[in-house]
Amino acid sequence: MSDAIKHECGIALLRLKKPLSFYKEKYGSAFYGIQKMYLLMEKQHNRGQDGAGLASIKLDVEPGERYISRIRSNQSQPIQDIFAQVNQRINEELTAHPEYNDNVDLQKQEIPYIGELFLGHVRYGTFGKNSIESVHPFLRQNNWMHRNLIVAGNFNMTNVKELFDDLVRLGQHPKEMADTVTVMEKIGHFLDDEVTDLYQQCKNEGLSKREASPVIAERLDIGRILRRASKNWDGGYAMAGLLGHGDAFVTRDPAGIRPAFYYQDDEIVVVASERPVIQTVFNVPFEAIREITPGHAIIVKKDGSVLDEQIREALPLKACSFERIYFSRGSDAQIYQERKELGKLIMPAVLEAIGNDTDNTVFSYIPNTAETSFYGMVEAAQDFLNQRKISDILANKEELTSEKLQEILSVKLRTEKVAIKDAKLRTFITEDSSRDDLVAHVYDVTYGVIKPTDNLVIIDDSIVRGTTLKKSIIKMMDRLHPKKIVIVSSAPQIRYPDCYGIDMAKLEGLVAFQATLELLKERNLYHLVEEVYRKSKEQENLPDSEIVNYVKEIYAPFTDQEISDKIAEMLTSSSVNAEIKIIFQTVDNLHKACPENLGDWYFTGDYPTNGGNRVVNRAFMNFYEGKDARAY
């Protein structure tokens, strides 16, 4: 990915079902849980680098003993930072109290983070600020164990402002406008309700207050709480929570937009945003890991039992295809094949762009996420070359000599690593993005592999704003003096904002949108912009279910290729000599390659929840009115 887009969050929830002494005996340490959490989070660092946080709970502690610990960081290496601190804390205790060393009971009693239940989070913010207060997990404290609520999520609600107003209407006074607080308070509100009802029940049964407490914890119906709390949530989410006494849950949105996977055996229950994370950390096979059913919740009761409950009526499945194209780790068995398939499926269009002249073409990729689709593209090119060799051989079969055969077979595909990412440079440049000359060097190139008669085909996974392409990649590639540069995007054109967890909330940032505006001007069709604005404005106050995505109308007059050509033109600076061509994946081929992740609203404008149509409507009005604001 050449565009630096902010995207996604990762969650990791772990419950140790056995007493800590079991892990000490079997794995040599009662710190088993914390060590696994480190791995679960580190293996998801791709999902969030704005901040990281960890919370842990010790089960069955005596009154007066601390049982909840939480640590958060928004430093530049947040995962490293929190675990360095956790480590230091643990080591301090062990050094000061050598008697803890082999005593699991004392370790649990005295050392923070040594517990049975954990929740970790890595964050890329989509809402609110990047301050430490916005880093998950969030904590809602109470002196009653079962009223403590800890929440973290990979989510974005399209209607968070409305949910916030609901809380105010209930008489609450939230101290900040963070979306996670809003969601947590919603759950907290119904948790309080549930506890009150259960207390009444216990009282009627003749239990004292003290006797009632553990009974309430046992009877808490987490499913009911989540059903009531999530009733008005419109968005993409995998929300995870812990209750102070030891219950835990993860609930997933009804369209399955955000991912969540889990695994359980008699030692552990684990939930993470990506499957291979669980696979490697616990060394379990692919088939043993399940996806949380969209609209359901996995509930882990304190006693270790696991329930799978339906929370919301399922919507048509629209799992986010960007997870497959780019976000998730490519080490997942399915994702790896899907990314290769994306590369394969786009090859016919590439061959057309280079006039089938593979002899004078170098194939390459933008590191690192496009590497897998590059392998697919190369396999398809190899097949093409083999076909050509077969035809050559058959055409020459009468006068075929060993030399001739040698000559035909010796033709190879030319693949090179041309672009090299200078990661450090990028961090330095973020300090002052106006220094174009520095920006040009964010990518470096390999000299000496391209001839002036060559085409250079370079695949990227997607193109959002195209800024790095324009300011760095294309300029640097042009220094190699190819005849033509073909930029291939393994994803289709991004035309609409996202509102389910990817931070692409503004239309004017999208190069496909900019290119379309240019085309509208050139063809004297700009009045469509006024019309779409008028229609958007008119439906501003309609209920979400009645809002239509009229923004589609501004793309309608043009073919995909016309828009692609305009993008190519816009990304070519005047100093560039090579001819620039851009090819995007088609939406059909995307669905062929990633058949289980049909969520494609950023490409098609077909939003999976009603709130999405309101967001795109708002985004268009913001653009038209010149408001630099997020549309949710």
Ligand SMILES: NC(=O)CC[C@H](N)C(=O)O
């Ligand atoms: N990418 C995400 O899932 C973000 C989670 C949440 N909306 C936040 O901004 O903290």
